[in-house]
Amino acid sequence: MLTFVPIILGYFMLAAVRAGPLPPLPPPQRRAAALAANQLSSLVPFTQFARAAYCEPKKIEGWNCGQACDALPGFEATLTGGDGDAEQFFFVGHWPQENTVVVAHQGTDPLKLQAVLTDLEVLRGPLDSALFPGIPDNVSVHTGFRDQHAIASKQILTEVQRLLATTGSSKVITVGHSLGGAVAMLSALSMRLQLPADVSVTSTTFGAPRVGDQEFANFFDSKIPDFRRVNNEKDLVPIIPGRFLGFVHPQGEIHLLSKGRAVACAGQDNANDAQCQIETVPNVLEGNILNHLGPYEGVFIGTPFCN
Numbered sequence: 180m181l182t183f184v185p186i187i188l189g190y191f192m193l194a195a196v197r198a199g200p201l202p203p204l205p206p207p208q209r210r211a212a213a214l215a216a217n218q219l220s221s222l223v224p225f226t227q228f229a230r231a232a233y234c235e236p237k238k239i240e241g242w243n244c245g246q247a248c249d250a251l252p253g254f255e256a257t258l259t260g261g262d263g264d265a266e267q268f269f270f271v272g273h274w275p276q277e278n279t280v281v282v283a284h285q286g287t288d289p290l291k292l293q294a295v296l297t298d299l300e301v302l303r304g305p306l307d308s309a310l311f312p313g314i315p316d317n318v319s320v321h322t323g324f325r326d327q328h329a330i331a332s333k334q335i336l337t338e339v340q341r342l343l344a345t346t347g348s349s350k351v352i353t354v355g356h357s358l359g360g361a362v363a364m365l366s367a368l369s370m371r372l373q374l375p376a377d378v379s380v381t382s383t384t385f386g387a388p389r390v391g392d393q394e395f396a397n398f399f400d401s402k403i404p405d406f407r408r409v410n411n412e413k414d415l416v417p418i419i420p421g422r423f424l425g426f427v428h429p430q431g432e433i434h435l436l437s438k439g440r441a442v443a444c445a446g447q448d449n450a451n452d453a454q455c456q457i458e459t460v461p462n463v464l465e466g467n468i469l470n471h472l473g474p475y476e477g478v479f480i481g482t483p484f485c486n
């Protein structure tokens with residue numbers, strides 16, 4: 180302890196010598212804004228859709244997946260797919276209350292995801308311009324997420340187009356938790372680039388990891404400006420893969436602090452505000468993987484919660 184004393188003293192002496200005109204103040208940081216109760220409750224249906232995405236397709240087809248399906252009465256799932264293993268489950272359907280087409284993507288085992296995303300060899304690569312027409316050449320994303328999205332992308336787009344035509348809806352939202360959140364982001368971007376401009380396309384994710392680089396985040400923000408990514412308490416998945424590997428989140432962070440308390444964080448990957456994810460979980464060792472599962476305003480998301 181004593182060895183620090185000269186260092187600390189030295190620091191204050193240096194500060195004294197340097198005292199003079201004050202340096203200009205840094206630009207004001209926009210503070211995280213508390214979410215109102217109605218903004219928080221507006222997230223709940225999407226939490227339930229993301230939860231339902233973990234359930235067996237046969238339960239989704241009959242909209243009989245337990246609490247998640249019960250919370251969203253009247254939803255009609257018209258396409259299901261995936262095997263829950265090499266290809267994550269997904270479903271597409273029509274939500275009559277909001278006259279919206281919903282696309283939901285399943286996540287994966289959080290411990291497996293953590294192992295994959297903290298691997299320093301994590302790879303980024305370009306997106307396929309057949310699925311992402313007009314994507315700038317310099318955009319790169321995690322190749323595992325890219326390849327997972329590509330599997331069912333065309334089939335999902337075709338079903339979304341059919342539902343838009345038959346229901347008269349002009350709104351599409353993609354949702355997902357964990358890996359499913361990453362796929363939901365790519366799914367929204369791919370559809371935004373292929374659906375007519377008068378169809379609104381947005382996305383809400385829960386506990387999603389970083390998907391791509393700075394160019395990806397910028398391009399995504401320009402196309403999906405009302406994106407929301409909801410992070411829970413000390414979940415570590417939203418801070419991987421690390422920024423030091425060149426990964427950047429788009430804007431839209433909502434950080435749940437405790438039941439009934441959440442903030443909307445300014446900017447793409449807010450590293451300045453103590454209430455946002457990066458300051459809350461500065462490294463994976465300070466995170467808590469159990470917070471990845473929830474509770475998201477009282478709702479847990481994952482394979483055990485399909486009842």
Ligand SMILES: *[C@@H]1O[C@H](CO)[C@@H](O)[C@H](O)[C@H]1NC(C)=O
Nearest residue numbers: 314315316317318393394398
């Ligand atoms: C990436 O490409 C876009 C579109 O072509 C361009 O606007 C942007 O400046 C590029 N970024 C870099 C870092 O070159």
